[in-house]
Amino acid sequence: MELNRRTVIAGAAAAGLAATTLGSAAEAAPGRRPVKELFGTLADGTKVYRWSLENGGTRLGVLSYGGIVQSLEIPDRHGRYANVSLGYDDLASYAAGTTYFGATIGRYGNRIARGRFSLDGTAHQLSVNDGVNSLHGGAKGFNTKVWDVEPFVSGPDTGLHLHCTSADGEMGYPGTLRTKVTFTLTRHGDWRIDYEATTDRPTVVNLTNHTYYNLGGEGSGSIHDHELWLAAGRFTPTDAGLIPTGELAPVAGTPFDFTRPKPIGRDIRTGHPQLVTAKGYDHNFVLDKGVTAEPEHVVTLRDPGSGRTLKIFTDQPGVQFYSGNFLDGTLVGPSGRTYRQGDGLALETQHFPDSPNEPSFPSTVLRPGRTYRTTTIHSFSA
Structure with missing residues (x-):
């Protein structure tokens, strides 16, 4: 799906930010073929x-290991490039590592309580890798696979088309899952992700990407001034293990209200119990639009210093906003600088x-004969 100019302008107006004008097809030049090089063994x-x-x-570097976005370079308001991942x-x-930097996440993005769920009367025990819970597909999720790349x-x-197969029972999940993830850079510099999956047994699926952004540039410091x-x-409040309680709580009057653009750091150190539990933001936000047939504009992130702006369009019902709470200064990025708390966000x-344990949440069940499909688009400007 190609974003049209009307969609982008309408979404930007809703965010209270300047609209992006997309070029015409007549301006497009032929795409460049991706370049392959050995990264390691x-x-x-x-x-x-x-x-x-x-x-x-837009410049994008992707690894066959984990379907990882290893670099994402975009220009600032002066045309100067920086890696913002x-x-x-x-x-x-x-x-x-266990940070999931840039990784393609599966079979199930985010947490499943105690690594357990029942489907059609059958109980399933998953790999547990986050205390007593299962996180991002378990100890060996899709972020550890070597993907076939075309x-x-x-x-x-x-x-790039990325392919992988997860065998029946892998990490405790039922069904052989065949997954295809397509990364596209469009003529407008948008980064589009299309996810597809099929199964031979009823299962649950929730695929996503875990790129950490700093629009000021990787290693440049805190994202707390990003708007x-x-x-x-x-949003979905959580218990002490960051598992949703099942409540869909209003953001109005809380630090979780981003319905008007505001700096991330404005409320992050308030004593709200949910921020104390997660050491910052690490919560699923319930998108007003719900599940939609086509991607809609749901996120705008802007760095005032560089002018770089990221707009996200998706057909999904939620966005997990994670403010880099567990970065502790022990990891070193390509810039040679360490990452500390709040130096990036997902x-x-x-x-x-x-969702497999919350019947009131939108279903993540995938059955044989059906195809899981979802699309997310990242649009950049300065």
């Missing part, structure tokens, strides 16, 4: 490659955490 001898994509003023410059750090050029657009708008009048489009 895993302990078992498997080679991991880095694919470099460039189109419409947190990560590493070596494979060993990705293989050893580059493509489609008219003025360029991209955030979310089209979400409610905006994960998704269905809600623990």
